[in-house]
Amino acid sequence: MTSSTLLEVLNLHASHASENSSIAATLNCWNGSQKTYFPVSYPSLSKRAFAFGAELIAQKESHNRSGDSAASMAGNVVMIACHSPYATLVAFYGAISIGAIPMIFPMPLSLGSHEALSERIKHWGFGFDEPAMLVLEEGLTEKFHDDIPTEIKTVRLSDDPSGDWQELESPAADHQPEPGDIAFFQTTSSSTGDHKAVSISHGNIIANVYGIKSAAQMADDERMATWLPLFHDMGLVGAVLFSFCNNYPLFIMTPTQFVKRPALWLKAMHQHQCTIATAPNFGFDYCSRLVSEKDVAELDLSHVKHLFIGAEPIRVSTVQAFLAKFKRCGIDPIVIRPAYGLAESTIITSITPHKQVAEFICLDADSIGIGEPIKVLDRMRFDNNEAMLGYDPSQSMAICTAGKAIDDMLIEIVDENGDNVNGEGIAGEIAITGTSVAMGYVAERKDGLVDRFPDGRLKTGDMGAIVDGQLYILERIKNLIIRNGENYLVSALEEQLAEILDISHEHIAVFETDIHNPGSDIVVLVERHAPIEDQDIDALLVAMPKEAFPINRMLLSRSREIPRTTSGKKRHFYCRKLYKNNEIKFQQDLEISPQRIMQALNRISDQN
């Protein structure tokens, strides 16, 4: 295919069905109760999406009762809140087909509560000149429906692909987007309260999905298996749109189904001869720990060619354990391909070169600093099990390669002024330019709806260095926590904590204690003169934000302990360094855990 917009891809799929349906690839959705995949061909999926686009227009007309024309949906935002990948995609492609802008939300299990989803719907629903429409899957509680303001038109959608679905041969609106037009909005983090999204153009999608195929030297008959959430760029672009645009069959399950039974993912690869899969570090780690020996004995994965790993720091122990466990299934170290990407670059920025075994470099952690040369002490290739098994994190910091830029993308390392840092192995912020760099962040109520990146150059907030022509991600400068492959803006958490503690967010820093260890503690450093009295601790514990991940520890300091730039901005990555070296001075140390929260809940309940 050589389409230039996602709508062209949809039209192409729809027209192929009438010519020769036998060659059409399929979306295959896992049905947990029937223990089987239900296939929907891409032509049929496209036509169902066209019909759903018509339904959206009709619903809008009936909601407004003003006889709006079909073209009026162009540029309208359509919020999608569905558990099932199938319903999500009918709604997503349906919105695209009529020129509307889809935006997929995480569901309550990911957000932590129904209220969090409701709050997000209300924010974005009224974020634009015209209220956004909402597509909800059947099955959410009536209480939840009652909480949606009536100004937000809600359309319900079945999650059953085997149902009686209408199809339309062509889109219901005469809309012809240009490659530079907005295709969809991608939220960039999952925590409650932060409302940040990236605007992705049709051209961004096309450049990225074809760029991945070209850089990885993939064939035309690949097959893919995924469990990644569709509100996440890695799931939506890296698996679904990538497969759809390249006409690859896709076998899909929900993240919940994967967490319950991780062997499902590997069995999909085995049974359906999938050659490509992608997951964050946590997914590989989870499989190593929880897939049974009995399942391993039955798996043949020797046909797998590309196992992409990214979205969070890649750990030596994860790679070693995964290869040790699944080597007997035919997994070769060369197929594990680290990649670097972020929503702001549509998804993939770089991947390890084809037919090259990836490796870790072992650094002197103290050598990492902006503008400073990193000190490489050792190297470990993925095929050197002995070296990985013997790796001692107390002696060095192992950083995995993130490969080379894909086609039409340029990676540069810059200093704090944004100037290029010259030289091999010099650390600095990673800046990227190219066709996959998104249009910019979504700007509500602004003409064009986008705050564009200056000069089309994205400063990623990640610190990296180029070694032997390959990118290595060293640290995180931006104010972000990544857990289980998902990003969480800590500024929102700091705002919530500021309210609870009744101080300015400027005096609160939330940080991971080790970005390379997904199990490391999350600490809150608070600058507050007054200590928290014993009688107030229960109320504090109950009020603590619980979405997405737990905060493990709160340190209260009477002095100014949060490191800052000369202009006063908090430097979270220096908090990490101070914490590691026991250099934070604090007067009060609160442990926070589910046990303590529940005990506090019970005590408060008893008092009432």
Next chain:
Amino acid sequence: MDESTISQKLSELIATKTKLNADDIRPDLNLEDSGLDSFARIELILVIEETFDIELSDAESANVATINDIVTLIQEKTGA
């Protein structure tokens, strides 16, 4: 299995996950307030499925807020 037996069993499962005393876990405890993260809640759902031999969809898993809700759902699924 009657309501109190299911409720007791659930409290024990949650206690195992949270390392709390099962007697401290009350039927009206809202899981969204419990301090369990989303990952731990899915693992809990899995244990419930295996213990009671039922299958919960993503929507059903998301809709249960309290132990009482889970008890009702289990009774519906098992016909208890």
